[in-house]
Amino acid sequence: METGTASQDDAVGEPVWTGLPPGLLTMRRLLLVVWLGLLAVAAGVLLGLFAGPGWAAFALLPAVLIVWGWVGLGRNWRSWRYAERADDLLISRGVLWRAETIVPYGRMQLVEVTSGPVERHFGLATVQLHTAAAATDATIPGLDPAEAERLRDRLTELGEARSAGL
Structure with missing residues (x-):
């Protein structure tokens, strides 16, 4: 990730790109884990109580989404x-x-x-x-x-x- 000040272009005329700070990635990943973690717990408890323990396994879906979202958020953050x-x-x-x-x-x-x-x-x-x-x-x-x-x-x-x- 390159940083620079305004209107700094190198000899070839390429712009000097500035990436976003890592705090944005931290914030987005924390929100992902909190919201999908709460969804996983709620789904597991509700499905376990009302549909049976076998159905509670569907609560793993938000956990899979957390892993997929974690990687996706990193790639998205690096693209900005x-x-x-x-x-x-x-x-x-x-x-x-x-x-x-x-x-x-x-x-x-x-x-x-x-x-x-x-x-x-x-x-x-x-x-x-x-x-x-x-x-x-x-x-x-x-x-x-x-x-x-x-x-x-x-x-x-x-x-x-x-x-x-x-």
Whole structure:
């Protein structure tokens, strides 16, 4: 995972990608284990009481989903990255279906930093970029709050500078 500052491109013009912090992966995996673990216990108890002990084995299905989700969340987390270039912001994500969003600074109308209660507990924040076209709105989840605020301020500054030139 490479990190860099805004508009740093190497000699070939490749963007310098920044990955998401590991706290996002920790938060998502913990939520997966908690919710599916509770589902497994509830299913095991209810099926064991009302349908018989043989049916309680179906409570293992959420446990299998925990293992599958654990691996999937890791792959998804590694796929997220962003790069600040001179004229736009790149956001890349996706494991099976890769998506790369390019948001020109001059098209940005609003840059928000949000953090729900679970994100705040893990020290994370989300940056959401809004443009005139709803299809180009972009999100960068799970950032350190200081990085999210820095990115918001920088994107706002660059957006104002680029839109003033239109």
